[in-house]
Structures are given as C-alpha cells and as structure tokens.
Amino acid sequence: MSPLPKDLRPDPIIELYKKDVDMTLIRENLKLTYTERAMKLMELQRAAEELRRAGRELRARK
Amino acid sequence: MTNYEQLLRVLASGVDFIIIGGFAAILHGSSRLTEDLDVVYVRSTDNIKRLAEALAPLHPYLRGAPSGLPFLWDAETIRRGLNFTLVTDHGDLDLLGEIAGGGTYETLFPDSVVVEIFGVTCRILNLKSLIQTKRAAGRPKDFDALAQLEQMLEQQE
Numbered sequence: 176m177s178p179l180p181k182d183l184r185p186d187p188i189i190e191l192y193k194k195d196v197d198m199t200l201i202r203e204n205l206k207l208t209y210t211e212r213a214m215k216l217m218e219l220q221r222a223a224e225e226l227r228r229a230g231r232e233l234r235a236r237k
Numbered sequence: 238m239t240n241y242e243q244l245l246r247v248l249a250s251g252v253d254f255i256i257i258g259g260f261a262a263i264l265h266g267s268s269r270l271t272e273d274l275d276v277v278y279v280r281s282t283d284n285i286k287r288l289a290e291a292l293a294p295l296h297p298y299l300r301g302a303p304s305g306l307p308f309l310w311d312a313e314t315i316r317r318g319l320n321f322t323l324v325t326d327h328g329d330l331d332l333l334g335e336i337a338g339g340g341t342y343e344t345l346f347p348d349s350v351v352v353e354i355f356g357v358t359c360r361i362l363n364l365k366s367l368i369q370t371k372r373a374a375g376r377p378k379d380f381d382a383l384a385q386l387e388q389m390l391e392q393q394e
Contacts, residue, residue: 183368183387192384200268201389209264209354213241216263219270220238 239328242355244274247295247327249357251287253279255342255349256361257370258331262382264352265364266389269382273329279342280334285315288332295325338373345370364390 204212241260248254256264259271278288289312297310300322308314315321319334335341348366352359362370368386371379 183365183372183390186372186383188380189383189387192380193388195381196385196388197268198388198392201266201385201392204263204266204268209352210356212263212266213260213354216260216271217238217241220272223270223272224238 239273239330241274241328242357243327244295244325244330245354245357245359247291248276248288249359250291252291253281253284253342254360255345256359257333257336257345257367259382261361261367262386264354264361265367265386267382267385269385273331275331275333277333277336277340277342277345280319282312282316286312288312289315292323292325292330295327297321297323297325297330300324300329336370336373337375338370340370340373364393 204215207215254276256274256276258273258275259267259269260274262269263271278284289310293310299306299308302308315332321332323330323332336345345362345366346360348363349360350363352361364386368383368390371383371386
C-alpha cells in the first residue's frame with residue numbers, strides 16, 4: 176500500500192498512472208545539482224521548440 | 238524558451254517568492270517538460286513595488302492576449318489583480334498571489350525549502366506540498382505529473 180501521508184491518501188486515478196512512471200529517469204535526475212536539472216530542462220525546451228519549428232515547416236511545404 | 242536563469246536572477250534581486258508548479262517539480266527531480274515559471278509572491282505593498290520594478294525591464298505582457306491591448310505593468314496593476322500569466326523577454330512567467338486551496342506565500346512558506354540555482358538563492362515548495370497543490374488544482378493534465386511526484390515522495394519516505 177502507498178506509504179503516502181494520511182492527508183495524501185491514494186487517489187485511484189493517480190494510482191493507475193503510477194504503473195507507467197519510469198523511475199530510472201528520476202533516479203538519473205537526482206544525481207544532478209539543481210542548476211544541472213534546470214539546464215537540462217532548458218535543453219529539452221530548445222529541442223521541443225526545434226521539433227515544433229520543423230513540424231511547421233513540413234506542414235507549410237504540403 | 239524560458240530562460241530560468243535570467244528570470245530567477247531578476248526575481249531574486251529583491252522580490253519575495255516561492256517557486257511552485259512544473260519547475261519546482263523539475264528541481265525535485267521530475268522528468269516532465271514544463272515551459273513556464275510559476276511563483277507565488279508576497280502581496281505586501283513593498284513586495285509588489287519591488288516586483289513591478291524588477292520585471293518592468295522585461296516588458297511583461299498578458300500571455301495569449303491580442304497584441305496592442307492596453308496593459309500597464311506597474312504596482313497598481315499588480316495590486317488590483319492577483320494572478321498574472323505573463324510573457325516576458327525571458328519567457329513565460331506565472332505570478333500567483335494565491336493558488337487553489339487558499340495557498341498564499343505566507344501559508345506556503347513553512348513548507349518551502351531554500352535551494353541554490355545558477356548561484357541564486359531561491360525558495361521552492363517542498364515535494365509533499367507540491368503534490369498537495371497539484372491535487373487541489375484538480376486538473377486532469379496533472380494526473381501523470383502527480384503519479385511521478387508521489388512515487389518520488391514514496392521513495393524518499
């Protein structure tokens with residue numbers, strides 16, 4: 176059973192989502208400093224923005 | 238893209254705030270992408286004045302509003318409002334005077350922790366309270382994030 180505090184009793188919907196959580200990603204993040212975690216996020220944002228830009232360009236060509 | 242380093246440097250130059258939301262989750266180790274910075278700020282006259290002055294050079298504007306809409310960024314605007322979703326020269330910033338469940342800076346403060354990011358000392362909401370705020374918001378888009386945060390908390394305890 177979930178060891179969450181009493182005021183955070185398990186929510187059946189969230190419990191369902193938990194089976195898909197990849198804890199390996201979180202464990203890797205926890206090895207980083209706060210600044211490194213923030214920098215990693217900004218790199219992901221850059222990548223996401225580039226994908227969006229490429230998608231827009233592709234749609235414009237069609 | 239949101240430049241968290243620059244936004245935090247500007248805010249930490251004198252504004253009292255607590256980082257919440259997706260960026261706080263990232264700092265706690267979450268792997269979910271977020272695109273803005275959410276902070277709860279103190280609603281005191283002095284803090285509102287400092288907030289207005291600190292952000293003014295970043296040209297804050299209401300996110301999603303049509304361009305050209307009259308919007309004056311000053312202490313009076315902040316005082317008359319409460320929560321602002323802004324776009325700035327350094328990215329998207331949500332300024333919250335209060336969050337779902339009645340959370341203000343003062344009520345959240347005991348549940349915040351001090352961290353250093355980019356050499357800037359900031360307060361972030363602790364993991365348990367972050368979960369509580371996301372639960373209180375009750376948004377379906379948060380279910381996946383909540384699952385991850387709760388598993389992180391379970392691992393810690």
